[in-house]
Amino acid sequence: MSEHHKETFITKYIFSLDHKMIAKQFLITGMFMGVVGMTLSLLFRLQLSNPGESFAVLEFFLGEKWAPGGVLDPNMYLALVTMHGTILVFWVLTAGLTGTFANFLIPLQIGARDMASGFMNMLSYWFFFAATVVLLSSLYVETGPASAGWTIYPPLSALPEAVPGSGLGQDLWLIAMTLFVVSSLLGGLNYIVTILNLRTKGMTMMRLPLTIWALLIVAILGVLSFPVLLSCALLLIFDRSFGTSFYLSDIIIGGEALHNTGGSPILFEHLFWFLGHPEVYIILLPALGIVSEVMSVNCRKPIFGYKAMVGALLVIALLSFVVWGHHMFLTGMDPFLGSVFTFTTLLIAIPSAVKVFNYLATLWRGNIRFTPAMLFAIGFVSTFITGGLTGLILGDSALDINVHDTYFVTGHFHIVMGVSAIYGMMAGVYHWFPKMYGRMMNKKLGYFHFWVTFISAYGVFFPMHFLGLAGLPRRYYTNSSFPMFDELTNINEVITFFAIIGGLVQLLFIFNFVYSIFKGTVANENPWKSNTLEWTTPVERIHGNWPGELPTVERWAYDYSKPEFDEDFVLQTVPLKENEINH
Amino acid sequence: MTGILVGLIIAVSLIVLVQLLRVNELISQVKNEDPNLVNDDDNKSQGLLVFLIAGVLFLGSVLWQFKYWGIHILPPASSVHGATIDTLMQVTCGLILFVFFITQPILAWFTYKYRGNSKRKAHYFVHNNKLELAWTIIPALVLTPLIIYGLNVWNNITNVDTSNSQVIELYAKQFGWAARYSGNDNLLGSTDFRLVKGMNELGVNMEDENAFDDFITREVHLVVNKPVLLKMRSQDVIHSAFLPHFRVQMNCVPGMSTQFGFTPTQTTAQMKEQEGENFDFTLLCNKICGAAHYNMKMTFIVETEEEYNKWISSQNTLKNTLTLK
Numbered sequence: 034m035s036e037h038h039k040e041t042f043i044t045k046y047i048f049s050l051d052h053k054m055i056a057k058q059f060l061i062t063g064m065f066m067g068v069v070g071m072t073l074s075l076l077f078r079l080q081l082s083n084p085g086e087s088f089a090v091l092e093f094f095l096g097e098k099w100a101p102g103g104v105l106d107p108n109m110y111l112a113l114v115t116m117h118g119t120i121l122v123f124w125v126l127t128a129g130l131t132g133t134f135a136n137f138l139i140p141l142q143i144g145a146r147d148m149a150s151g152f153m154n155m156l157s158y159w160f161f162f163a164a165t166v167v168l169l170s171s172l173y174v175e176t177g178p179a180s181a182g183w184t185i186y187p188p189l190s191a192l193p194e195a196v197p198g199s200g201l202g203q204d205l206w207l208i209a210m211t212l213f214v215v216s217s218l219l220g221g222l223n224y225i226v227t228i229l230n231l232r233t234k235g236m237t238m239m240r241l242p243l244t245i246w247a248l249l250i251v252a253i254l255g256v257l258s259f260p261v262l263l264s265c266a267l268l269l270i271f272d273r274s275f276g277t278s279f280y281l282s283d284i285i286i287g288g289e290a291l292h293n294t295g296g297s298p299i300l301f302e303h304l305f306w307f308l309g310h311p312e313v314y315i316i317l318l319p320a321l322g323i324v325s326e327v328m329s330v331n332c333r334k335p336i337f338g339y340k341a342m343v344g345a346l347l348v349i350a351l352l353s354f355v356v357w358g359h360h361m362f363l364t365g366m367d368p369f370l371g372s373v374f375t376f377t378t379l380l381i382a383i384p385s386a387v388k389v390f391n392y393l394a395t396l397w398r399g400n401i402r403f404t405p406a407m408l409f410a411i412g413f414v415s416t417f418i419t420g421g422l423t424g425l426i427l428g429d430s431a432l433d434i435n436v437h438d439t440y441f442v443t444g445h446f447h448i449v450m451g452v453s454a455i456y457g458m459m460a461g462v463y464h465w466f467p468k469m470y471g472r473m474m475n476k477k478l479g480y481f482h483f484w485v486t487f488i489s490a491y492g493v494f495f496p497m498h499f500l501g502l503a504g505l506p507r508r509y510y511t512n513s514s515f516p517m518f519d520e521l522t523n524i525n526e527v528i529t530f531f532a533i534i535g536g537l538v539q540l541l542f543i544f545n546f547v548y549s550i551f552k553g554t555v556a557n558e559n560p561w562k563s564n565t566l567e568w569t570t571p572v573e574r575i576h577g578n579w580p581g582e583l584p585t586v587e588r589w590a591y592d593y594s595k596p597e598f599d600e601d602f603v604l605q606t607v608p609l610k611e612n613e614i615n616h
Numbered sequence: 617m618t619g620i621l622v623g624l625i626i627a628v629s630l631i632v633l634v635q636l637l638r639v640n641e642l643i644s645q646v647k648n649e650d651p652n653l654v655n656d657d658d659n660k661s662q663g664l665l666v667f668l669i670a671g672v673l674f675l676g677s678v679l680w681q682f683k684y685w686g687i688h689i690l691p692p693a694s695s696v697h698g699a700t701i702d703t704l705m706q707v708t709c710g711l712i713l714f715v716f717f718i719t720q721p722i723l724a725w726f727t728y729k730y731r732g733n734s735k736r737k738a739h740y741f742v743h744n745n746k747l748e749l750a751w752t753i754i755p756a757l758v759l760t761p762l763i764i765y766g767l768n769v770w771n772n773i774t775n776v777d778t779s780n781s782q783v784i785e786l787y788a789k790q791f792g793w794a795a796r797y798s799g800n801d802n803l804l805g806s807t808d809f810r811l812v813k814g815m816n817e818l819g820v821n822m823e824d825e826n827a828f829d830d831f832i833t834r835e836v837h838l839v840v841n842k843p844v845l846l847k848m849r850s851q852d853v854i855h856s857a858f859l860p861h862f863r864v865q866m867n868c869v870p871g872m873s874t875q876f877g878f879t880p881t882q883t884t885a886q887m888k889e890q891e892g893e894n895f896d897f898t899l900l901c902n903k904i905c906g907a908a909h910y911n912m913k914m915t916f917i918v919e920t921e922e923e924y925n926k927w928i929s930s931q932n933t934l935k936n937t938l939t940l941k
Contacts (some may be wrong), residue, residue: 313791364874382759594739
């Protein structure tokens with residue numbers, strides 16, 4: 034029975050309860066924030082490659098106050114770095130990625146009419162929207178937006194006297210983050226309940242596509258870790274506004290001794306990274322799920338080692354809760370604790386290696402179809418290897434001593450979680466665009482977009498390892514104060530060059546996206562010849578997903594090129610033939 | 617005027633782009649195929665591109681960067697423990713590059729070799745427990761010694777015997793460093809942040825006898841091959857004392873004291889000979905701390921015992937500078 038009903042403009046496009054529309058709302062908000070976050074990074078890249086030089090574009094965006102004569106102000110530099118990190122980590126790669134694909138794929142791939150609670154789902158988006166508005170408004174505050182880094186370590190983030198961004202800008206940041214956590218929890222609970230309870234007949238857990246496994250685990254990670262961030266932020270709000278001393282002790286600022294004693298910034302770091310590290314996997318796991326799915330479909334081959342892939346996801350998720358201390362080796366934490374965190378951190382290499390080798394085995398003797406989505410999936414494997422390997426250096430407490438907080442870290446995490454997750458997100462958008470909008474994205478623009486992105490992403494982030502090994506700290510407004518860094522200018526110029534190219538080509542992607550929504554060639558029901566349930570729904574969007582009965586699942590999601598069939602794909606709804614062996 | 621020009625250029629390029637796409641789609645319509653589905657020609661060309669760009673170009677550029685930018689990497693460590701870190705780093709990097717130069721070419725090669733063809737069908741290969749076991753156990757076997765080795769180095773660095781070390785305090789504030797020597801008794805006088813006032817910029821408790829022979833400097837002098845224990849404090853926000861050439865780094869946290877012990881093995885003069893006249897051991901701040909974070913520095917000078925004694929005899933103790941007023 035269809036649950037399709039009459040919709041007005043407002044219930045269809047704004048306060049929609051339909052998970053597919055909510056997914057699109059997350060995606061478009063995420064893309065918008067992606068452009069904002071990327072633009073901020075390009076602005077500070079100009080300063081890093083050409084320190085102290087005047088750029089009209091800086092004055093155009095930042096005004097006379099923050100870029101007098103077109104030269105970036107050091108406080109604004111820190112604000113740009115902070116907002117770039119915050120926007121990309123939370124707004125784009127958490128809400129933009131999970132919000133989009135969890136909402137879009139969960140009901141469609143498990144065979145449900147909608148999320149368990151459509152209303153909570155709608156609230157989740159609108160809390161996110163409110164968070165977005167508050168965060169963006171902080172860009173226009175007199176004293177500037179938050180400037181203490183995206184990790185907002187107190188006391189810097191607690192004292193407006195220490196940096197102007199820790200005034201109203203930091204308050205707005207904290208309010209935005211609180212709203213964001215509410216949104217994330219509303220979404221996460223909904224995802225878990227939906228996956229556990231609303232699977233259609235025959236959809237056992239071990240028949241779930243890997244996307245759903247990844248999204249389920251991500252939702253659990255989020256529900257367990259985001260509340261800790263909330264409490265962490267609340268205590269900071271107390272310290273900032275109500276005179277408590279959770280994080281503050283023995284401080285003199287602006288020539289005045291503060292009354293606070295007995296608090297510890299290390300407490301903040303523990304609370305922050307208890308979320309902060311799982312957060313890395315909250316970003317990465319959906320990308321792993323999407324890439325597994327896209328890769329299997331386009332290799333026309335089952336994903337290799339399905340159970341091992343699920344197991345690896347579970348192990349990574351479990352370990353992600355016991356490694357947060359590797360961000361804190363040098364805080365004065367007990368060195369023995371450092372040893373424990375080194376041990377648990379390096380263990381993550383094992384499930385990660387399993388995933389990489391399974392991807393390579395999936396490619397082996399495949400019949401690879403190079404859709405733009407598939408190219409991004411391959412790019413993901415490449416960056417996941419490159420960035421993952423340098424984790425062996427940063428996770429080792431002894432080696433961390435000299436690369437901690439240098440550009441080596443910046444290079445590492447941008448490749449392994451930034452670029453990789455963006456590739457995963459791009460793969461998802463190109464792959465499911467026909468299901469979202471009933472039209473195809475332009476293939477040739479997609480190819481061009483991928484190759485320029487691939488080259489410029491490595492062009493930006495690989496050289497950063499050399500900067501870090503030369504001892505250059507991250508978050509420096511300029512390297513020109515230290516003669517030992519004088520020779521690094523040419524590397525910084527290369528990085529900025531690729532950053533601008535890579536930024537511009539994303540505009541081409543957005544053009545392709547918008548153009549294809551309205552003018553793309555019309556897609557058929559199952560353009561990629563996939564097995565999963567979403568491709569059995571009609572092209573025309575309806576609330577309730579399937580016009581008649583819900584589909585019944587008869588097999589797992591990965592019967593591609595099965596010898597018993599002439600076609601190289603078998604929909605999950607097709608019953609097993611007589612004598613057919615279940616994978 | 618430039619605004620109008622930029623707007624015009626953007627508008628024209630958009631129109632051109634849209635028209636190009638329309639032409640492309642019209643041609644395909646004539647051929648009766650969807651231009652956005654992938655055909656064998658695409659597979660051929662994109663497969664080749666993966667091989668050339670993700671394989672040859674990327675790996676080639678990595679080698680190029682090592683050759684031309686590798687020279688900027690910090691010189692070998694100038695401290696005893698630093699040398700052990702360097703060896704661990706070389707072993708780890710060797711392993712990383714080995715895995716990197718195996719997996720990346722496999723990725724590029726498989727992608728190219730198994731590019732699609734509408735006449736072919738993929739090999740239905742679901743799982744293989746032996747393979748899974750192999751690539752779980754082999755990484756585990758390789759990691760075990762690496763973890764043990766790393767922990768061993770870490771323990772030796774953090775559990776170093778500091779009973780004979782010269783104690784020096786590093787004091788961080790926005791935006792500069794100060795150092796306090798513990799004097800002949802090798803004991804730092806106690807401190808209280810409420811005492812920071814006027815000349816007493818580190819808040820030293822001058823009723824504590826241990827403080828009498830302490831002295832404060834803006835440049836740290838160390839004796840080569842003599843162990844030193846740095847104790848860090850901060851006045852306002854978190855800073856991080858980073859001495860890249862010694863492989864030393866530790867955060868300076870308001871409200872608590874942190875420390876790092878090490879032994880310098882090269883004098884500044886020796887390093888100047890190796891690295892050029894401009895060389896200096898430098899202390900940087902490596903934790904975001906405000907507007908002039910990028911400019912917080914102090915010079916460390918490592919010298920012989922005689923040179924050091926000459927320098928230290930010219931320093932004035934706190935008893936003289938703070939109490940005789």
